[in-house]
Amino acid sequence: MPTKRERPGRGDGNGAGGSVVDEAIGRLRKRIESGEFAPGHRLPPEAVLAAELELSRPSLREAVRALAMAGVLDVRRGDGTFVTDLHPERLLSALGSFLDLAQDTGLEEMLECRKVLEPGATALAATRIDDAALDGLLERIERMRTLQDPEELVREDLAFHADIVAAAGNRTLSSLVSSVTQRTARARIWRALVKSDVLSWTHQQHMDIYAALRARDSLAAFTAAGRHVGDVELWVRERLDPLRERTER
């Protein structure tokens, strides 16, 4: 029997699975991989494509919608369906936009990822950051001293770290970090935690990181970022653990 089509557990759904739609996704994927549908390419109208793949338009639309969700295709109403630029950061950001649905139990894992990512990214940034970006960072630090609204403050803190990673000049790395960071940024979580005592030590640590970057000192940047994230992790953990016991079933 050539195609017995047993069910491979349908692990994550994509690939060439048992359904017509999954198979269409796989076929479209292959045609993109092969270069037949290059980045920026406009693919045939839905009706034509559906005929080629031998399925109905609604089913094709499901496949296209799925690929659009993954950041691979870009459908423009009234115009056509196009292949995106397929830049890693686009695919990663599509991925990351769903990461904040993760269970709260994953928060510690996320923080641990930050602990791995940010020191390296900051060290990398120290070798490449330009003066304009440095001035911007200093500006953000100063602004954080004046802000009172916790939500605004968290946003600014996030932007501070995002700017640093962006200064590393690796957009893939940026997307990776933002995927993880965004997850820890749920306002509703932080709002209950943020108190006035945060500013005291975060400000100093931000200044340490800034100074290391200004000096283009990778090692110091690595150390400062590592300590900062580590302290944040401790701070969050000791405030979250008692809260978790209460919500335990």
Add this chain to the structure above:
Amino acid sequence: MPTKRERPGRGDGNGAGGSVVDEAIGRLRKRIESGEFAPGHRLPPEAVLAAELELSRPSLREAVRALAMAGVLDVRRGDGTFVTDLHPERLLSALGSFLDLAQDTGLEEMLECRKVLEPGATALAATRIDDAALDGLLERIERMRTLQDPEELVREDLAFHADIVAAAGNRTLSSLVSSVTQRTARARIWRALVKSDVLSWTHQQHMDIYAALRARDSLAAFTAAGRHVGDVELWVRERLDPLRERTER
């Protein structure tokens, strides 16, 4: 008409956008976020859900398919549609499988990400790895000495590093690394590069990493992994650059 439905730019497709389907995706997302649809929960039949959201079944199916692709929903034919466990690694691996569609120009960025990720992950693994995992690593190293087929060898090398990251005990971190690593693992690229001279230094470096892990020495593990990835980067770069000039348009 009550809902004027203006278009807010339709950023990357998801969220509550201009189309009925996008809005349905956003609404389902919110209901999952709010806890109304908890992990493992079975959501209403398509017909009922379509009625609730005030759209047709094909459109609802597009939304459901998109969320299934993102690893948020799990549709079982003949049974129903369920919310997955929403573990970060599931969400990451679901859309992460599309990362290898990224343009080849991103390969250097990917390697740089590995340079940031692997040392930290390896250092973390040094604090948590158990003896069984260590034995498994040694076994892989030995197996790599005997293998000849480049493809098999690359696969084994990948598994070696994946096992280390897995030993760090952070599944989110594992998925993150595998997203990046998998991208650099395109067999067609490596097959042209791998030569017999690879084994000499990779074997020694793998042994260094193994020794550091066995000693539970985080710092040594960090250093060894960093040097290994750095050397791989250099090795790839000096073999890829001349090849790139040739394929330049």
Add this chain to the structure above:
DNA sequence: CTATCGCAGACATCTGACATCTTGGGGCGC
């Protein structure tokens, strides 16, 4: 008590049609 059969429910898919938006060209006025 167990194993098998059958039915109801749920997803899978198709056919066909209509609505709406984008785009580019033709007609009109200047």
Add this chain to the structure above:
DNA sequence: GCGCCCCAAGATGTCAGATGTCTGCGATAG
């Protein structure tokens, strides 16, 4: 001749209805 406006073609967006097929569980017979 040049530029603006309008409209028609094409593409996606959405819907309705109908039928196939599989899963899971209860009923039934051994």
